[in-house]
Amino acid sequence: MAKYQHAILNTARWESATIVEWLQYYISLGFDHAYIYCNDDDPAEMYEQLLPYIECDRPFVTFHHMPYQGQQAACWVHFLESHKNECDWFLFIDADEFLTLKPHNSIKEFMRGREGNVDCIHFNWIWFGPEDFEERPAGSTLLQFTHRESEMVQMNYFTKTLNRSSAIDARHIGRPPVDMLNHRWPPTVAAGLREVNVLGESMTEFFAEFPHSAERFMADIGRRKRIIETAVLYHYLFRSKKDFQRRADRGTLGAYYFQPMWAGLPSRTEEFAGFLGRLAEKEDLYLHDYWSSYKSEIARRARSTSLVTPNPLPNLARGSSPEQSSISPWSVGKDPVSDARGAISGIHTGADGFHTEIEENPWWKTDLGGLAQISEIRVFNSLKNPSMAARAYPLVIDTSVDGENWERLFHNSGESPFGGVDGHPLIVRTDRKATFVKLWLTTRDYFHLDEVEIYGAIL
Secondary structure (H helix, E strand, O other), X not given: XXXXXXXXXXXXXXXXXXXXXXHHHHHHHOOOEEEEEEOOOOOHHHHHHXXXXXXXXXXXXXXXXXXXXXXXXXXXXXXXXXOHHHEEEEEEOOOOEEEEEOOXXXXXXXXXOOOOOOOEEEEEEEEEOOOOOOOOOOOOHHHHOOEEOOOOOOOOOOEEEEEEHHHOOHHHOOOOOOOOOOOOOOHHHHOOOOEEEOOOOEOHHHHOOOOHHHHHHHOOHHHHHHHHHHEEEEEOOOOOOOXXXXXXXXXXXXXXXXXXXXHOHHHOHHHHHHHHHHOOOEEOOHHHHHHHHHHHHHHHHHHOOOOOOOOOOOEHHHHOEEEEOOOOOOOOOOOHHHHHXXXXXXXXXXXXXXXXXXXXXXXXXXEEEEEEEEEEEEEEEOOOOHHHHHOOXXXXXXXXXXXXXXXXXXXXXXXXXXXXXXXXXXXXXXEEEEEEEEEEEOOEEOOEEEEEEEEEEEO
């Protein structure tokens, strides 16, 4: 039994900056392993980027360096001879290509019902443009590039293949191997393969008189639409206007021999403008939305590890209008209003956000600016020393709709200790409508807190 069910096979040059997002995307689709052949002059930068996926208990990446520029076919043959039997299926894929599987975004779901009937599945390209970026932007490819060519006008007939490992016999490839192995198998291999597109249609007609037969096959607009709706390769081959020159600067040896054709295109102004226009004809947010949702879920899981679980609702205190009963020599603000704002800064320090004078029943209150449904109040104590923190223990929290009539929400009658930035703020959960919130002490003392947070929604 193979170690991996579905694997990706990649050769990459000058892709270190974006390789991690690309890899995480394929992990999110359910691929089990990646074989990456780095074709950089020095593999150290890419290896470092991928280190957590290579050097771990259960490596996701098998990494090789090919030191000779453009020798992609040699990398593929090395994989077939050394690693093919480690996986049931392998996908040829470049680092600027993102396999889009609709609507489930899962290679396992996509292959369900297909695995027993085919040996090779062909995925068509759809090209994305550089937006208006003159230079490559830092950050996510999937979140920043959202315009592509329209399938109603054209669809590139070149494909990449997902292959049943046991059906591919590397002995029939020949030496030296052809450069286009990642697009189509030579007749000596293809003769025994059951090859289909993502719609399950045989590729016999497609390859009969390639490329002319492929052009005729892809001229069917209905077919192109169905392919887009099923599975396609989103190809982000130009991530800035300077990428046209970059493709030539990257190298022109071996499989990169044709890259100079792109370098000259920007100098032909009218032709270049037309080409960019075609790559921006249609807005496509499918992967943008998928990746945004994926990253949001990662962020949610990350935040759930917090010692103080974040509240997803707005902190209404931030935009409120506070005041307090008095100021003291230790107040930062010059009056009761400006000093009171120190408790709604959103910055937790463990020190004093506000500080009253010593008095009977000192208080701090705030006007939320309208009737609100309050779900939670968090009080962060000043933790400069134990005796000062203890001043806030006899705490009362009242709420009011009109600022005149107050209703008790919380009374720390047992004067139980509570903290703040130590991970133990006072958290009072409720389901109350109010416009005003007031915190005060039942004793004669100084009153000082670090921060007050009030979560809910203005009605």
